[in-house]
Amino acid sequence: MANRSALPFQTEVEFTLPKGFIDEFGTLHRTGTMRLATAADEILPLRDPRVQQNEAYLAVIVLARVVTRLGDLPVVDTRAVEGLFASDMLYLQRLYEDLNRGEADTGTTPLVHAANGLARDAGLPAKGFRVLGEA
Secondary structure, eight states: OOOTTSOSSOOEEEEEEEEEEEOTTSOEEEEEEEEOOOHHHHHGGGGOHHHHHOTTHHHHHHHHHHEEEETTOSOOOHHHHHTSOHHHHHHHHHHHHHHHOOSSOOSSOHHHHHHHHHHHHTTOOOOOOOOTTOO
């Protein structure tokens, strides 16, 4: 029987935010864990009305799904991701892209590719996981 604990690839990574998230009590949270994204992590947020109203919100929802730990926060949700400093949001977006890049990288991250293709198939405007400041 194969050893299931020895996966052939890394499924999550630990990180340290450049600045850190400050919660409502003034506690700074800088370290965390991000897991590999699943198809659902990239597809389901496209149906969310917040994404349909503002495509930039896609990044918030996806990161809230894949960041499994942030400091001592009991849960990482969209409110926590919304409260990140812009430099920390950019850091997590880049980490997400690095972690989820396929072996046969075409220059398009999986989320951008999947989101754009699925949005077209659903008759929606193309939405992608864009880095802050990109057009």
